[in-house]
Structures are given as structure tokens and as C-alpha cells.
Amino acid sequence: MELNASSLWVESISSVFCLLFFGFTLLFSLFSLLVFLLRLKPWCNCEVCKSYLTASWTKDFANLCDWCTHLLRKSPTGTIHIHVLRNIITSNPENVKYILNTNFDNYPKGKPFSALLGDLLGRGIFNVDGDSWRFQRKMASLELGSVSIRTYAFELIMSEIRGRLIPLLSSMTGKKEALDLQDVFRRFSFDSICKFSFGLDPGCLHLSLPISEFALAFDTASKLSAERALAASPIVWKIKRLLNLGSEKKLKEAIKMVNELAEGLINHRRKVGFADNKDLLSRFMGSINDDKYLRDIVVSFLLAGRDTVASGLTSFFWLLSQHPEVESAIRDESERVIRPSQELTSYEQLRGTHYLNAAIYESLRLYPSVQFDSKFAKEDDILPDGTFVTKGARVTYHQYAMGRMERVWGPDCLEFKPERWIKNGVFVPENPYKYPVFQAGFRVCLGKEMALMEMKSVALQVIRSFNVRVVDPVQAPRFSPGLTATVRGGLPVLIQERESSTNHHHHI
Numbered sequence: 006m007e008l009n010a011s012s013l014w015v016e017s018i019s020s021v022f023c024l025l026f027f028g029f030t031l032l033f034s035l036f037s038l039l040v041f042l043l044r045l046k047p048w049c050n051c052e053v054c055k056s057y058l059t060a061s062w063t064k065d066f067a068n069l070c071d072w073c074t075h076l077l078r079k080s081p082t083g084t085i086h087i088h089v090l091r092n093i094i095t096s097n098p099e100n101v102k103y104i105l106n107t108n109f110d111n112y113p114k115g116k117p118f119s120a121l122l123g124d125l126l127g128r129g130i131f132n133v134d135g136d137s138w139r140f141q142r143k144m145a146s147l148e149l150g151s152v153s154i155r156t157y158a159f160e161l162i163m164s165e166i167r168g169r170l171i172p173l174l175s176s177m178t179g180k181k182e183a184l185d186l187q188d189v190f191r192r193f194s195f196d197s198i199c200k201f202s203f204g205l206d207p208g209c210l211h212l213s214l215p216i217s218e219f220a221l222a223f224d225t226a227s228k229l230s231a232e233r234a235l236a237a238s239p240i241v242w243k244i245k246r247l248l249n250l251g252s253e254k255k256l257k258e259a260i261k262m263v264n265e266l267a268e269g270l271i272n273h274r275r276k277v278g279f280a281d282n283k284d285l286l287s288r289f290m291g292s293i294n295d296d297k298y299l300r301d302i303v304v305s306f307l308l309a310g311r312d313t314v315a316s317g318l319t320s321f322f323w324l325l326s327q328h329p330e331v332e333s334a335i336r337d338e339s340e341r342v343i344r345p346s347q348e349l350t351s352y353e354q355l356r357g358t359h360y361l362n363a364a365i366y367e368s369l370r371l372y373p374s375v376q377f378d379s380k381f382a383k384e385d386d387i388l389p390d391g392t393f394v395t396k397g398a399r400v401t402y403h404q405y406a407m408g409r410m411e412r413v414w415g416p417d418c419l420e421f422k423p424e425r426w427i428k429n430g431v432f433v434p435e436n437p438y439k440y441p442v443f444q445a446g447f448r449v450c451l452g453k454e455m456a457l458m459e460m461k462s463v464a465l466q467v468i469r470s471f472n473v474r475v476v477d478p479v480q481a482p483r484f485s486p487g488l489t490a491t492v493r494g495g496l497p498v499l500i501q502e503r504e505s506s507t508n509h510h511h512h513i
Contacts, residue, residue: 049088057087067483070376074406082390083412092399094377096406098413099389102438104380104400105446112400115381120239124260125230128298129305141302142451148288149451155458157283158201159352162459165197166466169210174471174500176212183476183497186322188214190315190463195220197459198310202303203270204284222262227308229256231488267300310452312489313374314459319496320372321365321464323482324421326475326498331423335361335468343465355461363426365460366434370414371421372482373442374489376405404442405490413439472501 049055053076056062062072073094076085083097095101104112113134126132130141148154170193177184192209195217199205207217229252233242245253270286279287286303293299325332335358342357343349379401386394394400411418417425426432437445443453450456467473476497483493 051088053085053087054089058089067481069486070403070405070484073377073403074409077403077406078410082392083410084388084390084392086392090399091395091397092379092401093388093392093394094401094403094406095388095390095392096403096410096413097388097390098407098436098439100392101402101407101441101445103389104402105438105441105444105448108386109447111383111386112380113383115399117239117381117399118379121233122230124256125226125263126305126308127301129301131305131309132301144289144292145302145306145451148285149455154283154288155352155454158455159458159462161200162197162462163349165193165200165210166463169193169196170463171466171470173210173212173214174467175502177500178471178502180500183499185495186473186498187315187319187492187495190318191312192220193463194311194314194318194459195223198307198314200284201310202285202306203267204274204282204286205266205270218262219266222259222266223307223311225259226256226263227312228487229253229259232486235486263304264300267304268296271296271299306452308488309450310456312487312491314456316374316490317365317369317372317456317460318463319492320482320490321368321460322467322473322498323475323478323492323496324368324371325364325468326473326478328421331364331421332468334423335364335464339465339469349462349465352458355458355465358461358465359427359430359432360423361461361465362432362457363423365457365464366426366432366440367421367423369442370408370440371419372490373404373408375442376484376490377401377403378441378444402441407439407441470503472503474499474501 056072062069066072066075073085074096077083077094077096084093084095084100086093095104114132115134119132122132128137130138130145133141170189173189174184189210192214196207196209199207199219207219208215209217209220232252233239236242242253245251246257249257271290274282274286274290279290281287285306286299289299289302293302338358338360343354349355379399382394382396382398382400385396388394388400407413409418414425426435434440437443437449443450443456476499482490485491485493
């Protein structure tokens with residue numbers, strides 16, 4: 006009997022203890038959440054935060070980037086603070102130089118950013134800081150800087166233009182139905198970057214415009230990874246990931262498919278040998294034996310070279326449709342540099358197209374492919390314009406807004422004027438901290454020359470052969486949320502064959 010009573014007593018004590026422990030854990034969790042929310046200041050009453058939280062900015066602005074531009078214009082320093090996001094946003098070139106160069110070590114990509122893209126990019130170059138970044142940077146700059154890889158990239162781009170892009174656009178000439186040019190450029194750049202990175206041809210630009218499962222999985226993975234940033238707090242998507250729910254479940258499936266394809270390619274390449282191949286994967290396989298690391302590096306290049314080029318070309322042709330005089334000037338220049346009866350045959354010929362280069366730079370000034378870029382402060386700091394930065398704060402420089410600042414580009418900053426880049430008939434680049442479209446400083450874009458070569462080659466060949474007319478040129482672009490600027494609803498165009506190009510085809 007006594008034994009029974011004592012065991013009952015022990016049970017009741019343990020259940021009380023469990024209850025107390027559970028209660029304490031719950032209270033502690035709630036307390037932690039409260040501290041976290043207090044730190045976030047989710048109720049900040051300032052006008053900017055209220056406008057952001059209630060999304061009332063949408064009444065006056067089509068895009069978040071236009072609202073930010075408006076706020077930055079009004080700020081005397083060209084810098085603003087969105088308290089609820091702990092985000093300092095700047096359009097001041099002095100600050101940009103300080104973040105990307107002078108005090109580079111205090112502004113890494115940071116853990117919050119790495120977490121967003123970590124499942125897709127792993128330890129790839131965009132998602133790491135420190136030694137891992139330095140190693141990949143050094144290796145990639147050696148490869149991408151070589152003449153052989155530039156020649157390889159140019160030949161690859163030209164075969165995709167001649168073999169697929171021009172025939173596809175020709176098949177649409179004279180038709181009443183519109184073609185989505187953004188979709189065409191996304192397919193073009195996906196085919197090109199896959200061939201360049203992996204030596205794989207997904208064939209997205211065949212005349213039938215097939216659906217590539219790999220392209221779809223890659224799109225889904227990058228879109229959903231970027232949308233994580235829209236959650237009120239990282240806790241939201243992390244819980245969804247833990248429970249494998251909704252968008253996180255879709256993301257996991259998409260990444261699994263990207264991984265399977267990448268692993269398959271790497272294994273196949275190991276078996277058949279990679280010494281003779283020119284693609285990036287083969288070049289990197291010589292010095293890296295870790296297959297997971299290889300996959301991360303190559304998928305990062307895929308992400309970098311795909312949407313950025315497609316986005317840049319889409320806004321370029323949208324601007325061109327409103328400025329026929331720029332289109333004519335590009336044609337005149339191309340006929341001087343490459344005669345009408347000739348083809349574009351070498352990377353060197355593109356160097357002579359100063360006006361085309363200026364037009365592409367000017368288009369990217371107004372519509373950069375990546376609209377803003379964020380870093381996270383390692384320690385408390387003060388920016389050159391006097392803005393105080395607390396440790397752990399997000400610091401963003403806004404390329405899209407910078408292109409629209411009078412104090413940066415003068416009173417004609419909203420006009421599309423390629424001439425602003427030309428001095429005595431020659432293209433002259435700007436200070437990269439005033440124009441950080443390709444980043445600047447230590448993390449300046451390694452693929453800059455490749456991207457510009459691809460954009461110039463496509464623009465030149467299309468402008469020489471066709472008149473591209475945007476169906477609704479007055480409608481300003483509305484952007485979908487994502488890592489790069491993607492126009493919601495695409496860019497519907499009508500394609501007309503040019504007289505001289507028709508004669509040129511007959512002539513050949």
C-alpha cells in the first residue's frame with residue numbers, strides 16, 4: 006500500500022514538474038517572440054513604415070521600386086530608413102563607394118541573405134563571404150577573363166541567334182498575333198547559359214517553344230527563394246520549411262529536380278572525361294573534387310546569367326519602341342562597322358559599336374536587371390552622409406532609384422539619352438559607384454563583359470533584321486517580385502521583316 010502511495014506521489018510530482026517545465030518553456034518562447042517583435046518595431050508609427058505595412062503606397066505607385074525612388078528623392082541625404090524592416094536604403098554614390106569598397110569587410114552578404122537562397126545556391130559564390138568567396142572569385146575570374154572562354158561564349162551565342170532566335174522571329178513576321186518577347190529572351194538566355202555552364206542544351210527556343218521541365222523547376226526555385234524575403238519574419242518561412250507546407254514544399258521539390266539534373270551531369274562528365282570540354286563545369290572539375298560544391302558553383306552561374314540578360318534585353322526593346330531615332334542610329338552605326346551584306350563574325354567587331362554600347366548602358370541605367378542590393382552590417386558604423394548604422398542592420402543601395410536622381414544624373418535623368426555616354430564619338434564609362442548596375446568594388450560582376458556581349462549581339466542581329474513593335478508602348482512596366490526585374494504580363498510585340506534584311510536574305 007505504502008509502495009503504491011509513494012509511486013503515485015512520484016507520478017504526481019513528475020506531472021507537476023512536466024507541467025511547470027512546459028509552462029516555463031511556453032512563457033520563455035512567448036517572451037523570446039516578444040523581444041524579437043520589440044526589436045523589429047512592427048508598429049512603428051512613422052509615415053514611411055505605416056505606408057509600407059498597410060501597402061497604401063500602391064495607391065500612387067505601380068512598383069515598390071518607384072515608391073522607394075520617390076522617398077529617396079525627398080530625402081536631403083538621398084538615404085532613408087524603413088524601421089520595421091531594419092533596412093537603411095541609399096541612393097548616394099558616396100555611401101555606395103563606402104559600402105562596396107572603403108569599408109567592404111563590415112558589409113558582407115550576411116547570414117539573413119544566405120539563409121534565403123541557401124537551399125538553392127548552397128555554398129555558391131553569391132551566397133558566401135570570406136575565404137570561400139575569395140577562392141571562387143579567384144578561380145572564376147581566371148576562367149572568365151581568358152580569351153578562349155570569351156571566344157567560346159561568343160560562338161555559342163551566335164549559333165543560338167542564327168540557329169534559333171532569328172528563325173523563330175522570322176516565323177512570326179506579318180502575323181497578327183503578338184509574341185511575348187520577354188518569354189523569348191528568357192528562353193534564349195536559359196539555353197545559352199546552360200550550354201555555357203554545363204554543356205547542356207535544354208532546347209527552350211525551338212520553334213514549338215517547348216516547356217522545359219528543368220527551366221520550370223529552376224524558375225520555381227529562384228522565384229520561391231526570393232519570395233521568402235517578403236515574409237514578415239524569417240520565422241514564417243522557416244516553420245513552413247520545417248513542416249514542409251505550401252510554397253516551401255514546392256520549393257523543396259523544385260530544388261530536388263535541379264539537384265538531380267546537376268548531379269546526373271556531373272557524374273556523366275566524370276565518367277566520360279572533361280578535359281576536352283570548354284564549358285564552365287568542365288573547367289572547374291579540374292580543380293574541385295567535391296561534387297556538391299561544384300553543383301553550387303555552377304547553379305549560381307546559371308542564376309546569374311539567365312534572368313539578368315533576359316531582363317536587360319526586355320527593357321531595352323521596350324525603350325527602343327518609344328525612341329525610333331535611337332533604333333535608326335544603331336542601324337546606321339552597324340552598317341558602318343559591319344557592312345549590310347556582312348554578318349557579325351567576331352567579338353572584336355562589337356568593340357566598334359560605341360553607340361549601341363551607350364544605348365545598352367543607358368537602358369540599364371533606367372531599368373537595371375537587379376534593382377537593389379543589400380548587405381548586413383557586422384558592426385555599428387556611420388556612412389559618409391552621416392547616417393548611423395546599427396550592428397546587424399540591413400543596408401541597401403538602390404540602383405533603380407540612383408538612375409532617377411537629379412543630384413546623380415542631372416535634370417534630364419528620366420530621359421533615355423544614349424548620347425550622355427558618348428564623348429567625341431567614343432563610349433566613355435561612368436564612375437561605377439554612380440552606376441552600380443554591375444555592382445562595384447571587390448564584388449563587381451565577373452560576368453559583366455559576357456552579359457554585355459550577349460545583349461549587344463542579340464540587339465544588333467534583331468534590329469538589323471526586324472522591326473520590333475511593342476503592342477502597348479505607353480504602358481509602363483509593372484514588375485513581379487523576384488531577384489531580378491521581371492515584367493508582369495511579359496512584353497507583347499509584333500514582328501515585321503525589314504525591307505533591306507529581306508533583300509539581304511535573297512542576296513545570300
